[in-house]
Amino acid sequence: MNPDIEKVLVSEEEIAAANKRLGQQLTADYQGKNPLFVCILRGAAMFMMDLIKHVDIPLEYDFMDVSSYGGENTVTTGDVRIIKDLDTSLRDRDVVIVEDIIDTGYTLDRLIELFKTRHANSIKIVSFLDKPSRRIKHVHVDYNGVKIPDEFVVGYGMDYDERYRNLPYVGVLKQEIYSTK
Numbered sequence: 001m002n003p004d005i006e007k008v009l010v011s012e013e014e015i016a017a018a019n020k021r022l023g024q025q026l027t028a029d030y031q032g033k034n035p036l037f038v039c040i041l042r043g044a045a046m047f048m049m050d051l052i053k054h055v056d057i058p059l060e061y062d063f064m065d066v067s068s069y070g071g072e073n074t075v076t077t078g079d080v081r082i083i084k085d086l087d088t089s090l091r092d093r094d095v096v097i098v099e100d101i102i103d104t105g106y107t108l109d110r111l112i113e114l115f116k117t118r119h120a121n122s123i124k125i126v127s128f129l130d131k132p133s134r135r136i137k138h139v140h141v142d143y144n145g146v147k148i149p150d151e152f153v154v155g156y157g158m159d160y161d162e163r164y165r166n167l168p169y170v171g172v173l174k175q176e177i178y179s180t181k
């Protein structure tokens with residue numbers, strides 16, 4: 001295990017099981033459609049690439065980069081900035097927003113409002129992690145991976161100051177990592 005990690009919250013085995021389950025649900029629900037999966041960079045990139053291997057229907061995907069937790073922030077700034085927009089039109093599309101984590105809900109709340117103005121046919125959300133105790137904006141998550149307690153997590157795409165995204169599991173950093181920064 002990486003020496004900076006205090007404890008593992010979601011193991012590689014649990015990640016694989018969640019992806020399989022979510023992929024099977026999406027396969028069943030989107031039969032006969034050609035959904036557009038929208039990956040919210042950067043954190044959700046690893047999750048989406050694993051998830052879609054289990055979605056056994058025609059689909060398309062695109063990427064959007066938004067950010068509210070810059071640099072060493074472990075709390076949201078609440079100011080959701082679009083860094084890179086989609087290249088694909090959402091008009092009449094069945095959109096599946098793919099997130100790594102829903103925390104306060106600010107990011108998804110803002111994205112849903114934006115996507116509604118782009119005339120999508122439907123908008124659903126799949127989030128790998130959910131921290132329900134931290135919610136400020138109520139957002140309905142249609143497909144949920146794993147619920148976690150109120151701890152700042154890294155790994156499986158998620159960073160602290162751009163590090164640890166490549167860990168194959170989700171974990172909590174040792175306190176000294178924050179204090180030595």
Ligand SMILES: O=P(O)(O)OC[C@H]1O[C@H](OP(=O)(O)OP(=O)(O)O)[C@H](O)[C@@H]1O
Nearest residue numbers: 041042043067068069103104105106107
């Ligand atoms: O529910 P919220 O409180 O809005 O938090 C969730 C958002 O925070 C993270 O993004 P971040 O801004 O850290 O960018 P990143 O994915 O590029 O690391 C995560 O990927 C979500 O998009």
Ligand SMILES: Nc1nc2[nH]cnc2c(=O)[nH]1
Nearest residue numbers: 103151152153154158159
């Ligand atoms: N890396 C990371 N980003 C987040 N964005 C919202 N919550 C979290 C978290 O726990 N970890």
